[in-house]
Amino acid sequence: MHYNSNLNFEFDKIEPVTVEEVGACPLCHKATSPTFINGYLIGSSENAIPLTAYIILYCPSCRELYIATYRFYNGLDQSILIDCHPHNTLPVSFNDNLKLFSPEFVNIYAQAKSAESSSDTKGLAGIGYRKALEYLIKDYLIQIKKQDKKTIIQMDLGRCVNMLDAELQNIEKASVWLGNDETHYYKKNDGYDLNDLKEFIDCLVADIERECVRQKAKKLVNK
Numbered sequence: 348m349h350y351n352s353n354l355n356f357e358f359d360k361i362e363p364v365t366v367e368e369v370g371a372c373p374l375c376h377k378a379t380s381p382t383f384i385n386g387y388l389i390g391s392s393e394n395a396i397p398l399t400a401y402i403i404l405y406c407p408s409c410r411e412l413y414i415a416t417y418r419f420y421n422g423l424d425q426s427i428l429i430d431c432h433p434h435n436t437l438p439v440s441f442n443d444n445l446k447l448f449s450p451e452f453v454n455i456y457a458q459a460k461s462a463e464s465s466s467d468t469k470g471l472a473g474i475g476y477r478k479a480l481e482y483l484i485k486d487y488l489i490q491i492k493k494q495d496k497k498t499i500i501q502m503d504l505g506r507c508v509n510m511l512d513a514e515l516q517n518i519e520k521a522s523v524w525l526g527n528d529e530t531h532y533y534k535k536n537d538g539y540d541l542n543d544l545k546e547f548i549d550c551l552v553a554d555i556e557r558e559c560v561r562q563k564a565k566k567l568v569n570k
Contacts, residue, residue, distance in 0.1 A: 348386030348400065362388055364400060366417050366426045373434035375409035382407065390419075400426070430466040444559035445552065449486035455479035456548075463541070473529025473541050480526050480548060484508065484519060487555055491562060515554060522547040 350362035364386070371378045381404035390398035398419040405412055416429045439457045446453050459475025462468040481504050488494040488507060499507060508519045525544040528534040 348388050348402065350388040362423070364388060364423055364426075366400065366402070366415075367428060369404065369415050369428065369431060372406040372408060372411075373413055373431035374411045375406060376435070376437055377406075377408045379406055379408045381405060384412065388419075398423070399429075434464055436461040436464045441552065442556055442559075444563070445556055448490040448559070449483055452479050452483040452486060455482060473526070473544065476541070476544055476548060477523075477526030477529055480522055480551075483548075483551070483555070484511070487511075487558075491555070491558060515551070518547055518551050518554070522551060 348362060348364055350360050369381060372381065384403040384405055386400055386402040388398065388400045390396055400417040400419065402415045402417065403412060404415055413431050413433060415431050417426045418429050419426045436457075437460075439453070439460055441453050441456075455475055456479040459472045459479060462475055463472035484504065484507050485499050485502075488499050488510060489496045492510075494510065504523055508516060508523060511519055522544060524536055525539050525547065528536055528539070529541065529544065
């Protein structure tokens with residue numbers, strides 16, 4: 348690929364470089380062997396710019412171009428894939444019952460997932476998941492448990508969790524604790540990360556979706 352040492356663009360040479368292949372296309376999310384189109388290797392010790400490769404790739408599945416960015420260490424001996432641009436976020440799928448009673452949870456969760464997919468905004472994803480979680484819990488209490496809307500809206504999330512059925516409280520508390528960790532400098536729950544938070548939220552969503560179905564069945568038999 349083209350190599351411009353110390354940002355000297357008048358001196359352009361071809362440098363052979365070996366990098367790990369991108370696992371899946373960031374646009375169609377299918378695992379393919381992309382075609383190399385062109386690439387540029389740029390770095391400057393004088394300006395403290397780390398050695399970085401920008402590689403243009405063609406996906407044979409969706410027939411789109413994207414740029415993979417690699418950071419090099421120890422000269423050209425080691426590299427790591429930093430990001431791919433542009434990228435599409437896989438759509439989030441929730442059932443119609445959940446979309447109906449908590450549309451803001453669905454919207455905010457999708458925004459958090461989109462933030463997580465980009466290295467530029469990944470640090471904000473946990474905050475988004477935490478906000479989505481609050482909407483889910485409060486909408487559940489208002490819409491499904493028929494609690495007073497004004498009271499629930501103004502109540503802090505911890506007290507809302509204590510109003511839930513016993514079988515939901517542990518997963519709710521764990522989700523809230525990890526969500527709070529994502530918004531603070533110091534994490535109280537070491538050893539857990541964003542993937543654990545999402546796993547807990549997924550479990551909670553499944554429980555609430557089942558409750559929605561039970562409520563629907565109850566309405567049918569009691570009419």
